[in-house]
Amino acid sequence: MSVVGIDVGFQNCYIAVARSGGIETIANEYSDRCTPACVSLASKNRMIGNAAKSQIITNFKNTVHGFKKFHGRAFDDPFVQTEKLKLPYSLYKLANGNTGIKVRYLDEDKVFTVEQITGMLLTKLKETSESTLKKPVVDCVISVPSFFTDAERRSVFDASQIAGLNCLRLINDTTAVALAYGIYKQDLPTPEERPRNVVFVDMGHSSFQVSITAFNKGKLKVLATAFDPYLGGRNFDEALVDYFCEEFKGKYKLNVKDNPRALLRLHQECEKLKKLMSANSSDLPLNIECFMNDIDVSSRMNRGQFEDLCAQYLMRVEVPLKAVLEQLKLSRDDIYAVEIVGGATRIPAIKERIAKFFCKDISTTLNADEAVARGCALQCAILSPAFKVREFSITDVVPFPITLRWKSPTEDGLGECEVFSKNHAAPFSKVITFHKKEPFDLEAFYSSPQDLPCPDHRIGTIQNVIAQPDGDSSKVKVKVRVNVHGIFSVSSASLIEKQKGEGEDMQTDSEPMVQNEGRAEDQEVASGEKQDPAAGGSKPKVKVKSTDLPIVANNIRQLDGDVLNSFVEYERQMIIQDKLVKELNDAKNAVEEYVYDLRDKLCGIYEKYITEEDSNRLTLMLEDTENWLYEDGEDQPKQVYEEKLDALKRLGQPIQDRHREHEDRPRAFEELGKKLQLYMKFVDSYKQKDERYLHFSAEEMSTVEKCVTESMGWMNSKMNAQSKLAITQDPTVKVADIISKIQELEDVCNPVINRPKPTVEEAPEVNDQNSGAHNGPTAKQGAEGKADTKGSQETKPGTKEMEVD
Numbered sequence: 001m002s003v004v005g006i007d008v009g010f011q012n013c014y015i016a017v018a019r020s021g022g023i024e025t026i027a028n029e030y031s032d033r034c035t036p037a038c039v040s041l042a043s044k045n046r047m048i049g050n051a052a053k054s055q056i057i058t059n060f061k062n063t064v065h066g067f068k069k070f071h072g073r074a075f076d077d078p079f080v081q082t083e084k085l086k087l088p089y090s091l092y093k094l095a096n097g098n099t100g101i102k103v104r105y106l107d108e109d110k111v112f113t114v115e116q117i118t119g120m121l122l123t124k125l126k127e128t129s130e131s132t133l134k135k136p137v138v139d140c141v142i143s144v145p146s147f148f149t150d151a152e153r154r155s156v157f158d159a160s161q162i163a164g165l166n167c168l169r170l171i172n173d174t175t176a177v178a179l180a181y182g183i184y185k186q187d188l189p190t191p192e193e194r195p196r197n198v199v200f201v202d203m204g205h206s207s208f209q210v211s212i213t214a215f216n217k218g219k220l221k222v223l224a225t226a227f228d229p230y231l232g233g234r235n236f237d238e239a240l241v242d243y244f245c246e247e248f249k250g251k252y253k254l255n256v257k258d259n260p261r262a263l264l265r266l267h268q269e270c271e272k273l274k275k276l277m278s279a280n281s282s283d284l285p286l287n288i289e290c291f292m293n294d295i296d297v298s299s300r301m302n303r304g305q306f307e308d309l310c311a312q313y314l315m316r317v318e319v320p321l322k323a324v325l326e327q328l329k330l331s332r333d334d335i336y337a338v339e340i341v342g343g344a345t346r347i348p349a350i351k352e353r354i355a356k357f358f359c360k361d362i363s364t365t366l367n368a369d370e371a372v373a374r375g376c377a378l379q380c381a382i383l384s385p386a387f388k389v390r391e392f393s394i395t396d397v398v399p400f401p402i403t404l405r406w407k408s409p410t411e412d413g414l415g416e417c418e419v420f421s422k423n424h425a426a427p428f429s430k431v432i433t434f435h436k437k438e439p440f441d442l443e444a445f446y447s448s449p450q451d452l453p454c455p456d457h458r459i460g461t462i463q464n465v466i467a468q469p470d471g472d473s474s475k476v477k478v479k480v481r482v483n484v485h486g487i488f489s490v491s492s493a494s495l496i497e498k499q500k501g502e503g504e505d506m507q508t509d510s511e512p513m514v515q516n517e518g519r520a521e522d523q524e525v526a527s528g529e530k531q532d533p534a535a536g537g538s539k540p541k542v543k544v545k546s547t548d549l550p551i552v553a554n555n556i557r558q559l560d561g562d563v564l565n566s567f568v569e570y571e572r573q574m575i576i577q578d579k580l581v582k583e584l585n586d587a588k589n590a591v592e593e594y595v596y597d598l599r600d601k602l603c604g605i606y607e608k609y610i611t612e613e614d615s616n617r618l619t620l621m622l623e624d625t626e627n628w629l630y631e632d633g634e635d636q637p638k639q640v641y642e643e644k645l646d647a648l649k650r651l652g653q654p655i656q657d658r659h660r661e662h663e664d665r666p667r668a669f670e671e672l673g674k675k676l677q678l679y680m681k682f683v684d685s686y687k688q689k690d691e692r693y694l695h696f697s698a699e700e701m702s703t704v705e706k707c708v709t710e711s712m713g714w715m716n717s718k719m720n721a722q723s724k725l726a727i728t729q730d731p732t733v734k735v736a737d738i739i740s741k742i743q744e745l746e747d748v749c750n751p752v753i754n755r756p757k758p759t760v761e762e763a764p765e766v767n768d769q770n771s772g773a774h775n776g777p778t779a780k781q782g783a784e785g786k787a788d789t790k791g792s793q794e795t796k797p798g799t800k801e802m803e804v805d
Helices: 078-086 114-133 150-162 173-182 233-252 260-279 303-309 318-328 348-358 371-383 561-602 612-629 638-687 698-723 735-753 779-793
Strands: 004-008 012-019 022-025 038-041 046-048 063-065 090-093 099-105 108-113 139-144 166-172 196-203 208-216 219-228 284-292 295-301 337-341 393-397 402-407 415-420 428-436 440-446 458-465 474-482 488-498 513-516 544-548 552-555
Touching: 004 114, 004 173, 004 371, 012 114, 012 371, 022 371, 038 099, 038 114, 046 114, 078 090, 099 114, 108 114, 114 150, 114 561, 139 150, 139 173, 139 371, 150 166, 150 458, 150 552, 150 561, 166 173, 166 371, 173 196, 173 208, 173 219, 173 337, 173 371, 173 393, 196 318, 196 348, 208 318, 219 318, 233 260, 233 295, 233 303, 260 284, 260 303, 318 348, 337 348, 415 428, 440 488, 458 474, 458 488, 561 612, 561 638, 612 638, 638 698, 638 735, 698 735
Parallel strands: 004 139, 139 166, 196 337, 219 393
Antiparallel strands: 004 012, 012 022, 038 046, 038 063, 090 099, 099 108, 196 208, 208 219, 284 295, 402 415, 402 440, 428 474, 428 513, 440 458, 458 552, 474 488, 488 544
């Protein structure tokens, strides 16, 4: 089984795998450990990752990037509408109100869901993993931002299924980082000691996340999280882009924002400039050739100017830092360390503000880019039965408080109850007991819409929870859960009926009772709410019957089961299409490569192995094939290219063979000659009655001599025949024939000459006085004998002794 952790970022993705006793971040086919989160659709196939990034400017309308924030969002979401204005590709409103992406694929206008686009990206990451591990990949752990809502998490989970992955857990970015940090620490406090509080700050390309995590030996517990979902490295890029757009408007009279290609190029150059300014405080140039309307542009910027330009963003850095401390009522002295990750934390001004806020040096012990992926791989290894990992438990938190609301058809007003508060431990289950006379509906929503990154605070509805009416109220137990993915669900509902004649009346309160089903230390009942009567004391035990009730779940913005299955099938079809196009391109490239290679060698190393007439004819054929490739052969079936290559090889292969044979033949004949000399020397020594060979029989030596004589004759005749041929003619003897002759010679001669001379052993004299049978080991042997005896009685560690009858 394979264990894979995937960090799906806004701009880039990383893959980590568990193997060889450790965690390793793997590289793609470009030998790059970073794969761009980019998908490019074309007339015949898809390009994903590095290949897609190269298409951003040339195929900008059909190259999709920056789509991570569209998961689980409505098309009318203000954020989506703002992003829409910046994107070179088109967004589309789907029938269910979600955000779709409109591109041209296979010469048709297509609308893909965000889940499908992310599914394509995950398919690529899966292929990269399988290529490295040399085995199928199914189980994985995928990272999501800690502020992702229920709808966003369900959307990412659906995307993983489209890619054929079994996501064992959606893990929060900062939780994955905390795991990567803590699991290797040998000096963590024991469970009885005060935990070590570490702050993790993660600023990536599009968002800013902070968490405080408490560490003890063998476990981590996330205490609180805070975030700014719209502050990241891209804000700083956009500040530079806006500045240079204004400058070029005045300096060169260019309206850059009206030209998508020029704007994309400027974005790329500004990102490079930002990274250079992180390492250099001096003035740095920005030069772009043929930028727009064949005009070259240039400008300059230094770190001081950059920080002034981005002052509004730098001011927002402290807000989440302050919020996370206030949630826990902690002081800065309660913090052991501050670890930073994410590409944007390399900006000096951001590092300075974080260090200044916590009044301590910030730590960079983790890889800023790869820490999340490594944490994901560790979590996958922990969850996988195939790997043995040090015991390490993880407790995460619920980022936003969740409330349940209910209403029965005949009841007046609504009832509601907050079931999970902010920073409540997760995963976690609770059982809510209702007393109802009729079916009722439940709605789950986030309690504080103002804190959410999106305006849609609904999670889903549970319709028609059936309570069987019999005149009295029925007790209905509803189990709600936030699972390992951070996804909320009503996992079950059951009707509790007391058996007749058992005595006790049921409660008839309209208020529900909430009961936790967490770990032992978390067992409690919500304050002010009634508990079930205690079993024990003087009251008799009550027999109850539990009946499962049907629930109809309607999760906001989640893909329908049938729709998801159709997406899975369509993804398979696209994978097949990509494979066919790749095979076609490989066949075409093979022809092109053979033409260039053979033409180059005809004027070089192959020149003397072909007649001038044949060379002219073959050169003409190569030129015709090259012209055909760029004209009629531009778009042909795979079989046509294979036939073209075969036709060329029928003429080119004999030349290649003549060259190879001419180069290798002398060495082969030399090897054969050495063997013949060796065996002939052996025969001569035998004839001169060398005592080393007297144990061989005359028949054996006759066989060796005959084989050597015949082989020598064969070699001389072949060498004479070959010397009469021109170098442009096919050889009369091939290297393979010579190697075969050497093997034949060795098979006859080696068994004879390698047989050792028999040895004659003299029987040792028996001395009764020194006989071990009478006296045991001599004084000289005593220590050794004793040691041997002792050794025979001991068993090596980790082994078992067995007695066999």
